[in-house]
Amino acid sequence: xxxxxxxxxxxxxxxxxxxxxxxxxxxxxxxxxxxxxxxxxxxxxxxxxxxxxxxxxxxxxxxxxxxxxxxxxxxxxxxxxxxxxxxxxxxxxxxxxxxxxxxxxxxxxxxxxxxxxxxxxxxxxxxxxxxxxxxxxxxxxxxxxxxxxxxxxxxxxxxxx
Amino acid sequence: xxxxxxxxxxxxxxxxxxxxxxxxxxxxxxxxxxxxxxxxxxxxxxxxxxxxxxxxxxxxxxxxxxxxxxxxxxxxxxxxxxxxxxxxxxxxxxxxxxxxxxxxxxxxxxxxxxxxxxxxxxxxxxxxxxxxxxxxxxxxxxxxxxxxxxxxxxxxxxxxxxxxxxxxxxxxxxxxxxxxxxxxxxxxxxxxxxxxxxxxxxxxxxxxxxxxxxxxxxxxxxxxxxxxxxxxxxxxxxxxxxxxxxxxxxxxxxxxxxxxxxxxxxxxxxxxxxxxxxxxxxxxxxxxxxxxxxxxxxxxxxxxxxxxxxxxxxxxxxxxxxxxxxxxxxxxxxxxxxxxxxxxxxxxxxxxxxxxxxxxxxxxxxxxxxxxxxxxxxxxxxxxxxxxxxxx
Numbered sequence: 001x002x003x004x005x006x007x008x009x010x011x012x013x014x015x016x017x018x019x020x021x022x023x024x025x026x027x028x029x030x031x032x033x034x035x036x037x038x039x040x041x042x043x044x045x046x047x048x049x050x051x052x053x054x055x056x057x058x059x060x061x062x063x064x065x066x067x068x069x070x071x072x073x074x075x076x077x078x079x080x081x082x083x084x085x086x087x088x089x090x091x092x093x094x095x096x097x098x099x100x101x102x103x104x105x106x107x108x109x110x111x112x113x114x115x116x117x118x119x120x121x122x123x124x125x126x127x128x129x130x131x132x133x134x135x136x137x138x139x140x141x142x143x144x145x146x147x148x149x150x151x152x153x154x155x156x157x158x159x160x161x
Numbered sequence: 162x163x164x165x166x167x168x169x170x171x172x173x174x175x176x177x178x179x180x181x182x183x184x185x186x187x188x189x190x191x192x193x194x195x196x197x198x199x200x201x202x203x204x205x206x207x208x209x210x211x212x213x214x215x216x217x218x219x220x221x222x223x224x225x226x227x228x229x230x231x232x233x234x235x236x237x238x239x240x241x242x243x244x245x246x247x248x249x250x251x252x253x254x255x256x257x258x259x260x261x262x263x264x265x266x267x268x269x270x271x272x273x274x275x276x277x278x279x280x281x282x283x284x285x286x287x288x289x290x291x292x293x294x295x296x297x298x299x300x301x302x303x304x305x306x307x308x309x310x311x312x313x314x315x316x317x318x319x320x321x322x323x324x325x326x327x328x329x330x331x332x333x334x335x336x337x338x339x340x341x342x343x344x345x346x347x348x349x350x351x352x353x354x355x356x357x358x359x360x361x362x363x364x365x366x367x368x369x370x371x372x373x374x375x376x377x378x379x380x381x382x383x384x385x386x387x388x389x390x391x392x393x394x395x396x397x398x399x400x401x402x403x404x405x406x407x408x409x410x411x412x413x414x415x416x417x418x419x420x421x422x423x424x425x426x427x428x429x430x431x432x433x434x435x436x437x438x439x440x441x442x443x444x445x446x447x448x449x450x451x452x453x454x455x456x457x458x459x460x461x462x463x464x465x466x467x468x469x470x471x472x473x474x475x476x477x478x479x480x481x482x483x484x485x486x487x488x489x490x491x492x493x494x495x496x497x498x499x500x501x502x503x504x505x506x507x508x509x510x511x512x513x514x515x516x517x518x519x520x521x522x523x524x525x526x527x528x529x530x531x532x533x534x535x536x537x538x539x540x541x542x543x544x545x546x547x548x549x550x551x552x553x
Contacts, residue, residue, distance in 0.1 A: 045358065100280075100355070101356070
């Protein structure tokens with residue numbers, strides 16, 4: 001069997017409680033019967049998760065700030081689909097022209113899908129970090145985890161700190 | 162001139178150096194050669210700025226570096242200096258089977274370790290000193306940290322410079338080889354790697370001081386062309402020891418020079434904290450876990466990026482090509498192709514062998530799971546060949 005990615009021990013939890021707005025914000029899309037709300041939330045480790053409450057799935061990216069300080073990405077290691085992850089587990093790695101960085105699960109759940117395009121086009125992380133360069137989708141076990149992550153304003157403050 | 166593996170995708174120059182055969186007593190010299198009082202503290206705290214490790218255990222030093230990286234206040238600069246017992250250190254996203262001559266590693270007892278930063282493969286021993294400069298992510302600048310180390314080397318009377326990839330070089334370019342595609346070679350004395358996590362970044366590197374460069378070749382695969390990897394590959398760089406330019410340079414003088422340059426650059430006037438690998442330090446859970454993780458299969462082999470290996474050989478009954486695909490250290494598939502003969506029975510046996518190899522650990526296959534066929538006949542020959550191809 002394929003071993004699950006090792007949760008790499010690290011200090012500090014990702015539960016950074018600065019979300020002043022408990023309600024979801026972001027793009028609201030209307031389909032015929034279902035109104036879905038996509039909420040974007042950020043982690044201290046510069047991941048961003050776009051959570052769709054109708055599917056309970058969160059799409060994970062690295063932020064534009066993260067990609068710009070890493071420089072040209074040459075390699076992306078992604079988790080295996082079906083892997084169960086806990087918030088804060090290391091789920092992947094990014095390597096740029098010289099620096100390595102780690103990717104942590106912003107939320108707990110199961111890896112539902114990974115962006116297989118990144119294996120051959122790691123530069124998508126630079127070209128389109130918060131869209132085409134998505135890393136994986138996680139089916140959340142607890143939607144409340146989203147509310148505890150940073151909103152855009154809090155994340156900006158974190159980057160400047 | 163020695164041409165040694167370094168990081169390909171960045172076209173960078175991580176020098177790889179060879180083991181020293183003799184090592185002298187060194188732990189007492191550091192204390193006497195430092196100009197300031199050294200603080201030896203039995204309890205390790207991340208609140209200081211200048212650390213020198215007395216341990217030469219690479220598992221300890223790499224873990225200490227990671228612990229300081231993740232526990233020091235992110236806004237404050239930090240310097241760590243250490244050297245290691247002989248070991249091969251591969252980059253975070255490299256393939257040990259491609260980079261390391263594993264057979265030589267087993268034979269010589271020189272271990273290999275996957276570090277946490279990016280880049281290519283280097284060799285550590287007492288003849289090179291490792292520096293590690295940690296800074297806030299926002300003010301991290303590879304050029305600036307390279308300049309700190311450059312100033313230290315220059316203060317030792319060596320006319321070094323930093324190239325456009327922030328590697329430190331000494332000596333003039335030499336052009337050898339014919340035609341317009343002349344071969345440029347410089348004397349690299351140091352190569353670097355970097356890590357960025359959260360709001361912190363570090364630049365660490367090796368400084369070659371007194372290594373017997375000729376002994377290196379055995380431990381590294383200069384090129385193992387049968388393996389194609391998605392991760393990061395090393396390329397060779399020419400390297401030099403600092404002692405070739407100034408015989409008086411030693412670990413101690415280099416340590417003092419870097420500490421002085423670091424203090425000047427960041428306006429720090431703090432004494433050196435000496436770190437010992439003692440029970441108190443190893444009692445820190447993060448350090449204990451980190452030291453256990455580095456040699457574990459899950460980290461060392463299990464973090465290997467996807468790769469494929471294609472090998473061909475001739476048996477008495479014909480030529481055979483095998484293609485193995487592996488990810489995270491586990492075999493995904495193994496396919497065989499006989500090129501000059503049809504033998505349906507053997508083809509079926511080999512297909513069955515390929516099925517049994519799936520999900521086995523690459524290079525560490527549990528032979529009892531392969532069935533009795535691998536102990537004799539043509540299938541046995543094929544398995545014996547594959548086992549060797551995967552193990553060195």
